[in-house]
Amino acid sequence: MRLYQLRATQILPISKKEAWDFLSSPKNLKTITPDHMGFDIISGSDRKMYPGQIIQYRVKPFPFYSTKWVTEITHVVEGSYFVDEQRFGPYALWHHKHFLEEVAQGVKMEDIIDYKLPLGILGQMAHPFLVKSQLRKIFEYREQKLNALFGKVEGEKSTIELVAF
Numbered sequence: 001m002r003l004y005q006l007r008a009t010q011i012l013p014i015s016k017k018e019a020w021d022f023l024s025s026p027k028n029l030k031t032i033t034p035d036h037m038g039f040d041i042i043s044g045s046d047r048k049m050y051p052g053q054i055i056q057y058r059v060k061p062f063p064f065y066s067t068k069w070v071t072e073i074t075h076v077v078e079g080s081y082f083v084d085e086q087r088f089g090p091y092a093l094w095h096h097k098h099f100l101e102e103v104a105q106g107v108k109m110e111d112i113i114d115y116k117l118p119l120g121i122l123g124q125m126a127h128p129f130l131v132k133s134q135l136r137k138i139f140e141y142r143e144q145k146l147n148a149l150f151g152k153v154e155g156e157k158s159t160i161e162l163v164a165f
Contacts, residue, residue, distance in 0.1 A: 002124050003093070003165045004132075006113040008139045010158040012150045013106040020079045020100055022149075023109070024049045029057075031149075032142040037061060042068070051076050054087070061090060061134060071096075092116040092123070105153045109146075111139070132162050 012019060022028050026045035033039040037060055044055035053073040060066040069089035076082045079100065086094035093116035101108045117123030117131060139160045 001116065002127075004115050004117070004127065005163050005165065006111070006115070006135055006139070007161045007163075008111045008143075008159065009108060010143050010146065011103060011105050011108050011153045011156045012146060013153050014150045016079060016100050016102045016107045018150075019107040019109060023098060023100070024076075024082060026053075026055050032145045034138060034141045036063075037138070038066065049073055049076055049082060055084075059090075062130070065090075090118070092118045105156060127164070135162065136160055 026041060026049065030039050030041065038058065039060075040058045042056040042058055044053060047053065051073060055071050055073070057069045057071075058066065059069050067090050070087045071084045071089075071094070072087050074083045074085050081097060081099045083098070084094075084096045093114065095114045097112045099110040099112075101110070113135075117127055119126075123131075143158050143160075
């Protein structure tokens with residue numbers, strides 16, 4: 001069983017509250033997801049985020065594959081972090097932590113995603129050229145979109161790191 005981890009950080013020149021208000025609203029997820037993914041929220045985005053919240057999406061991660069994705073918000077510490085976990089969808093495991101931290105330039109966002117692919121050895125073989133590159137593109141798009149919405153901190157470099165265990 002191979003586990004993977006994606007770590008992404010980005011600093012935005014906004015307050016922690018402004019970042020929290022945007023990022024903790026499920027309705028804004030479509031805004032920071034590439035259009036080609038056909039991302040649509042089916043249900044669960046009508047209330048402010050809370051532990052136990054179930055959110056259902058329709059997503060097209062690859063041109064030849066569309067799926068329903070169900071996540072649960074399992075932890076919320078208002079203004080600081082939240083965790084979403086896949087209950088049904090394309091991954092064998094998906095555990096996504098979202099952290100916000102005040103820094104001198106504004107707010108640092110950090111995402112840590114632990115995930116496992118389905119299909120055993122076939123999933124592992126697809127990871128380097130299909131899944132890993134797709135996740136990198138999604139987070140690069142998100143970085144660009146957030147910079148366009150909120151501005152960019154000059155001299156600060158965002159990071160996206162993917163590792164296997």
